[in-house]
Amino acid sequence: MRERNVYQTEIMPAPESRLRIDNQSGAACEHYRLRPPRPLTESEKRRVTLLFGGATWKHERLMQGAMERLGYKAEPLPQILHRDLLAGKDYIDAGACCPTAFTAGSLINYLRQAVAELGPQRVVRDYVFLTAGGCGPCRFGQYQESYALALEGIGLPDFRVLLLDLKGIGPGSFETTVPFTLGVFWAFMCGDVLSELEYMTRPYETVPGETDQVLRECVELLYGAIRNGPDTGGRYRTVLWYLCAGHYRRTLARVLRKFSAIRVDRLRVKPKVKVTGEFWLQAHEGDGNYRIKQWLESEGAEVIPPVYTAWCDFLIQARRDRAWERRGTVRGARAVAMYLVVLSRLLHRAYDGLRASLANLPAALPSQSELQRLAAPYYHYRLEGGESYCLIGKALHAYRHRTAHMICELSPYGCLPNTMSMGAMAGVLRHYPDLLYAPIEIKGDAEVQALSRCQMNLTEAHRRARTEFEDALRRFGLTTERIREHERNDPALCRADTRIPHHGYAGTAANYVAEVAARLGAR
Amino acid sequence: MPKALSLWSTHRFWLGLLLELGVKPRNIVLSSDTSEAQFRKYAKGRVAVETCYPAKCLSGHVGQLLLGQRRPLDLILCPMVYSLPSFIAGRVQDTLSCSRDMGAVESMKSSFLDEGGSGNGRLLTPLVSLGEPAIAERQLAESLAEPFGVRRRDVVRAVRAGYRELREFDSEMRDRSMEILSCCARQGSPCIGVLGRPYHMDPGIGHRIVDTLQRQGYPLLWNQYFPKDEALLRWLFAPDLKAGFVSDPLDISDVWPASFSSNTNEIVWGAKFAARCPWISCVVRLSSYECGMDQPTHTPVQRMVEASGTLFFKFGDLDATKPSGSIAIRTETVLHYLAERSESILSQKRARLPPQCPLTQIQAEVG
Numbered sequence: 001m002r003e004r005n006v007y008q009t010e011i012m013p014a015p016e017s018r019l020r021i022d023n024q025s026g027a028a029c030e031h032y033r034l035r036p037p038r039p040l041t042e043s044e045k046r047r048v049t050l051l052f053g054g055a056t057w058k059h060e061r062l063m064q065g066a067m068e069r070l071g072y073k074a075e076p077l078p079q080i081l082h083r084d085l086l087a088g089k090d091y092i093d094a095g096a097c098c099p100t101a102f103t104a105g106s107l108i109n110y111l112r113q114a115v116a117e118l119g120p121q122r123v124v125r126d127y128v129f130l131t132a133g134g135c136g137p138c139r140f141g142q143y144q145e146s147y148a149l150a151l152e153g154i155g156l157p158d159f160r161v162l163l164l165d166l167k168g169i170g171p172g173s174f175e176t177t178v179p180f181t182l183g184v185f186w187a188f189m190c191g192d193v194l195s196e197l198e199y200m201t202r203p204y205e206t207v208p209g210e211t212d213q214v215l216r217e218c219v220e221l222l223y224g225a226i227r228n229g230p231d232t233g234g235r236y237r238t239v240l241w242y243l244c245a246g247h248y249r250r251t252l253a254r255v256l257r258k259f260s261a262i263r264v265d266r267l268r269v270k271p272k273v274k275v276t277g278e279f280w281l282q283a284h285e286g287d288g289n290y291r292i293k294q295w296l297e298s299e300g301a302e303v304i305p306p307v308y309t310a311w312c313d314f315l316i317q318a319r320r321d322r323a324w325e326r327r328g329t330v331r332g333a334r335a336v337a338m339y340l341v342v343l344s345r346l347l348h349r350a351y352d353g354l355r356a357s358l359a360n361l362p363a364a365l366p367s368q369s370e371l372q373r374l375a376a377p378y379y380h381y382r383l384e385g386g387e388s389y390c391l392i393g394k395a396l397h398a399y400r401h402r403t404a405h406m407i408c409e410l411s412p413y414g415c416l417p418n419t420m421s422m423g424a425m426a427g428v429l430r431h432y433p434d435l436l437y438a439p440i441e442i443k444g445d446a447e448v449q450a451l452s453r454c455q456m457n458l459t460e461a462h463r464r465a466r467t468e469f470e471d472a473l474r475r476f477g478l479t480t481e482r483i484r485e486h487e488r489n490d491p492a493l494c495r496a497d498t499r500i501p502h503h504g505y506a507g508t509a510a511n512y513v514a515e516v517a518a519r520l521g522a523r
Numbered sequence: 524m525p526k527a528l529s530l531w532s533t534h535r536f537w538l539g540l541l542l543e544l545g546v547k548p549r550n551i552v553l554s555s556d557t558s559e560a561q562f563r564k565y566a567k568g569r570v571a572v573e574t575c576y577p578a579k580c581l582s583g584h585v586g587q588l589l590l591g592q593r594r595p596l597d598l599i600l601c602p603m604v605y606s607l608p609s610f611i612a613g614r615v616q617d618t619l620s621c622s623r624d625m626g627a628v629e630s631m632k633s634s635f636l637d638e639g640g641s642g643n644g645r646l647l648t649p650l651v652s653l654g655e656p657a658i659a660e661r662q663l664a665e666s667l668a669e670p671f672g673v674r675r676r677d678v679v680r681a682v683r684a685g686y687r688e689l690r691e692f693d694s695e696m697r698d699r700s701m702e703i704l705s706c707c708a709r710q711g712s713p714c715i716g717v718l719g720r721p722y723h724m725d726p727g728i729g730h731r732i733v734d735t736l737q738r739q740g741y742p743l744l745w746n747q748y749f750p751k752d753e754a755l756l757r758w759l760f761a762p763d764l765k766a767g768f769v770s771d772p773l774d775i776s777d778v779w780p781a782s783f784s785s786n787t788n789e790i791v792w793g794a795k796f797a798a799r800c801p802w803i804s805c806v807v808r809l810s811s812y813e814c815g816m817d818q819p820t821h822t823p824v825q826r827m828v829e830a831s832g833t834l835f836f837k838f839g840d841l842d843a844t845k846p847s848g849s850i851a852i853r854t855e856t857v858l859h860y861l862a863e864r865s866e867s868i869l870s871q872k873r874a875r876l877p878p879q880c881p882l883t884q885i886q887a888e889v890g
Contacts, residue, residue: 385626424630
């Protein structure tokens with residue numbers, strides 16, 4: 001049941017407060033107007049707590065470190081739960097896509113708890129919520145209004161929701177600096193490589209729970225390194241420091257040493273499932289996507305997690321394409337396009353540097369040009385919004401390079417752009433009928449249907465992984481016993497930090513057989 | 524051309540362009556209005572995903588052109604419109620199309636892979652940024668020159684002719700709206716403002732809901748063609764300009780800062796206009812089932828209108844089915860309140876504005 005305006009008696013009335021009432025300027029002032037949130041003043045910056053959310057707990061913890069390093073008080077919202085969806089749906093306009101409903105609900109539930117403990121005035125004074133802005137064409141950039149509506153609904157209309165927008169489009173924007181942006185971005189990249197390491201290790205760990213334990217230690221290790229990093233100075237020195245200093249790489253090398261203690265059994269035959277989809281849902285690890293990655297692992301699969309850095313690269317590419325299209329018609333467009341090319345290369349270089357610290361275990365970022373080329377017959381690269389060509393491009397990339405047995409695409413119910421690329425996938429499947437593709441539309445409250453749909457494809461993926469493994473054994477004339485025997489002579493093969501190169505098979509076990517064969521010289 | 528989605532606001536551009544390219548008027552074929560029969564016959568089984576009804580209907584329109592003609596068509600032009608020309612461009616962040624509007628073409632194409640001779644050979648789907656004429660010229664020159672067998676510069680000339688045609692049509696429609704308002708001002712009578720997307724004019728999508736109201740004697744003004752006479756706008760927005768809430772009568776930054784979607788921007792501006800225009804005593808909002816771009820605007824638009832005392836009625840979740848019974852009951856309610864409240868709403872809204880009304884002045888001058 002709705003509990004609208006529960007705090008209305010304690011602070012300003014909710015709905016009316018959003019209308020500016022000014023007796024001096026006459027009757028026109030009764031018209032509806034947005035009241036932009038109060039900007040953060042200099043004195044407030046170190047006092048208020050910046051709430052944020054939307055990423056995995058690992059990424060959020062590292063982002064927290066990056067913000068705290070600059071003197072901010074930062075706190076991630078709690079892990080998303082199903083009850084957040086219910087709260088969100090109750091307070092924002094019907095029909096919102098589920099990531100927004102989950103996020104709004106999570107904020108509502110957190111603030112309700114905070115109000116109960118601290119009182120509404122202190123919550124409004126001491127907390128702000130940071131969220132990403134957007135500039136279309138998807139409605140993502142318009143959701144600040146929905147958050148405002150939800151806050152009004154619980155009687156906190158003066159609570160500030162600030163946009164983390166590099167363009168700084170308005171008074172409701174959070175002023176980002178170069179150290180802030182790069183700090184948060186590097187935290188994301190570290191979270192990405194760590195996630196990849198986690199997902200490629202856990203399915204093969206010989207001691208259940210060991211990976212999660214090491215992961216927690218590593219997240220805290222990275223958090224401490226990020227939080228206590230040196231002062232990088234001004235804008236240009238900061239850029240140079242991030243590009244050249246080995247602070248993060250050294251810490252990741254320590255992470256790798258911790259992972260090296262985990263023993264793995266790569267002879268377990270598991271289908272590899274590449275998770276793609278909408279930005280929020282694909283990376284999420286809570287109730288927001290039915291914990292589908294954990295579920296896939298429990299069903300015997302190895303998950304290839306999506307990385308935020310690839311999404312940033314996609315955004316850079318989209319802006320580059322837009323600028324390039326304007327060359328000759330808009331002044332400076334060509335220079336902007338060139339600048340974005342350089343930026344993308346720097347991003348790849350930085351990411352590769354972090355991967356190298358982890359023995360190149362995490363995969364390299366895909367080339368956006370290749371994804372565009374692969375998707376071109378089915379989806380125009382300039383159709384912006386959502387993940388655009390990426391969904392088709394990534395599916396075909398995994399299929400052609402044989403890096404996964406199955407694609408699991410997660411899209412929110414009602415997602416404007418992704419439903420269109422899911423529709424275009426029908427054409428892809430007609431040309432690639434053996435591409436195992438499970439499009440899952442996530443409503444947030446239809447878990448059984450979503451997972452059972454995924455299960456059907458997963459059964460076939462299991463069969464393919466097994467066939468591929470047996471083919472590899474036959475091809476190289478090996479048996480599992482012979483491989484076990486070799487493992488005793490070469491124990492490094494059973495360590496999580498040993499890289500098994502790609503030998504043309506999608507599955508880890510088949511590639512492992514090929515690697516052992518190579519080491520034995522048994523071609 | 525399929526008469527669907529953004530074609531409802533840009534058809535004059537395409538007609539102007541095709542005529543300039545030398546296509547004879549009798550050779551330009553538009554699909555029919557959306558209908559359940561059209562959808563059943565040509566789109567059933569082809570819509571791969573759950574999406575809004577107007578986007579689903581595109582397959583029906585294209586199917587009708589591809590499969591339902593006595594003589595096969597030479598070319599089916601189904602543009603992916605990236606951005607739209609908008610009368611408030613320059614005051615907003617951008618004028619982008621809805622992402623489904625542009626992406627629906629690719630989704631639709633995948634469902635017609637087996638028809639149309641060599642794949643989709645007869646389907647021509649250029650991406651075009653109509654909101655930026657210089658870029659549109661280049662995009663269309665690249666994509667249309669070869670299929671139409673003309674030089675690129677001929678296409679550029681045709682694009683310019685298309686924009687000219689669109690501007691003239693737009694201006695004519697706004698003049699007609701101005702005439703309606705002037706008539707209302709002269710007679711002190713109310714009219715109805717319709718807030719919707721251009722395709723809600725399609726009888727199969729808007730279900731002729733507002734026609735019922737018009738038949739009862741209430742003139743309609745569609746938000747796409749609200750007048751933008753400068754004197755009128757400066758008069759309506761005078762208090763806002765004076766107080767510094769906006770820098771220009773077409774500015775919507777005071778109510779909608781995330782102004783990148785063209786049709787959404789125009790709906791929001793339309794709500795502001797309707798809230799201030801005294802003779803618009805009632806606003807009818809039309810919205811299709813699962814329209815994601817409308818969704819975040821529902822409450823703000825309603826508040827914009829209702830804050831001024833103007834009546835607000837929303838017909839939402841419009842789908843393939845025309846719910847005649849409920850439409851009849853709702854229109855009866857609308858008519859009841861219009862009859863009961865229009866006079867007081869009109870006088871209240873008029874009292875908030877400066878005394879010198881340009882509409883009545885024009886009348887006086889004409890008289």
